[in-house]
Amino acid sequence: MRRYTHTIALLLSLAMAATACAPADSPAPDPLPTVEDDRAAIDALMDGLEAAYTNGDIEQLMSVYTEDLIYMGASSPAVRGAADFRLANDPVGAYNLVMQNDEVKVSGDWGYARGTYDGNDQYLMLVRRDADGEWRIAREIWNVAPDEE
Amino acid sequence: MRFHSAAAIAVAILLISPPEAARAAQQTSGADVDAVIAAMDATGDALRAGDNEAFLSMYTQDVFFMPPDSAPAEGKDAMAATNSLEGPLAWTEDYEEVMVHGDWAHVVGAWTVGDQMAGKAIYILARQGDGSWKIAREFWNTDAASEDGQ
Numbered sequence: 256m257r258r259y260t261h262t263i264a265l266l267l268s269l270a271m272a273a274t275a276c277a278p279a280d281s282p283a284p285d286p287l288p289t290v291e292d293d294r295a296a297i298d299a300l301m302d303g304l305e306a307a308y309t310n311g312d313i314e315q316l317m318s319v320y321t322e323d324l325i326y327m328g329a330s331s332p333a334v335r336g337a338a339d340f341r342l343a344n345d346p347v348g349a350y351n352l353v354m355q356n357d358e359v360k361v362s363g364d365w366g367y368a369r370g371t372y373d374g375n376d377q378y379l380m381l382v383r384r385d386a387d388g389e390w391r392i393a394r395e396i397w398n399v400a401p402d403e404e
Numbered sequence: 405m406r407f408h409s410a411a412a413i414a415v416a417i418l419l420i421s422p423p424e425a426a427r428a429a430q431q432t433s434g435a436d437v438d439a440v441i442a443a444m445d446a447t448g449d450a451l452r453a454g455d456n457e458a459f460l461s462m463y464t465q466d467v468f469f470m471p472p473d474s475a476p477a478e479g480k481d482a483m484a485a486t487n488s489l490e491g492p493l494a495w496t497e498d499y500e501e502v503m504v505h506g507d508w509a510h511v512v513g514a515w516t517v518g519d520q521m522a523g524k525a526i527y528i529l530a531r532q533g534d535g536s537w538k539i540a541r542e543f544w545n546t547d548a549a550s551e552d553g554q
Contacts, residue, residue: 398472
């Protein structure tokens with residue numbers, strides 16, 4: 256028991272010494288993003304999508320989706336992967352898309368955003384933090400609301 | 405040698421930042437994923453049986469249910485008022501992706517009703533206090549335009 260206690264104390268001393276020996280002038284690592292940071296980034300992602308359509312810019316549009324995206328538009332088969340999505344959307348018809356996230360939930364490197372676009376039309380997107388740290392749309396489904404009487 | 409390994413482990417434990425350690429792992433297999441699939445299967449069984457009570461029991465009270473060409477049903481009462489089963493459906497489902505993210509999960513899937521309709525869906529499920537899973541958000545649409553052009 257006495258030897259065990261000594262071993263633990265020695266291990267802790269070694270660990271503390273290793274921490275203390277880190278170069279004093281090494282920059283502190285960037286803090287990990289908070290959930291609030293992630294939500295803000297996902298809101299900004301929708302701003303990027305709006306800008307891509309407003310500008311009619313296919314490269315801007317592609318930049319907000321993951322390479323392995325699954326796009327589930329209403330009344331059409333699903334589109335899988337960035338290459339097929341580009342084929343289906345190039346050239347982008349420019350128009351003033353307006354998006355509004357009504358709900359955003361994040362857990363680790365995945366989240367979802369639910370909201371409305373162009374008034375009452377509805378979307379649900381699964382978003383993912385890619386290896387470069389950027390959030391992108393990985394799965395998307397949307398529905399057009401009926402015309403208001 | 406053993407001492408060196410133990411020391412390395414102790415150092416590693418101290419140097420791991422708590423937020424990174426606390427980040428939720430994404431699961432694509434295991435007991436939680438099996439439980440999510442079981443909930444989806446139970447929903448499909450209810451549709452095939454035309455069992456409206458069993459069907460509605462698979463949804464959370466705060467469900468957001470979004471079929472095509474309709475206003476969304478927000479809350480189970482609204483869903484029950486507008487999306488009740490009137491009888492058995494020739495329903496089939498296929499899950500392309502099932503992933504658990506802590507207390508929520510997502511399912512990406514496809515569905516058919518007989519030979520007449522086919523489509524796709526994304527579901528968000530919420531873990532319940534008893535460990536079961538219920539559908540909290542559901543969007544589905546069809547692969548082809550309906551007869552009224554929608």
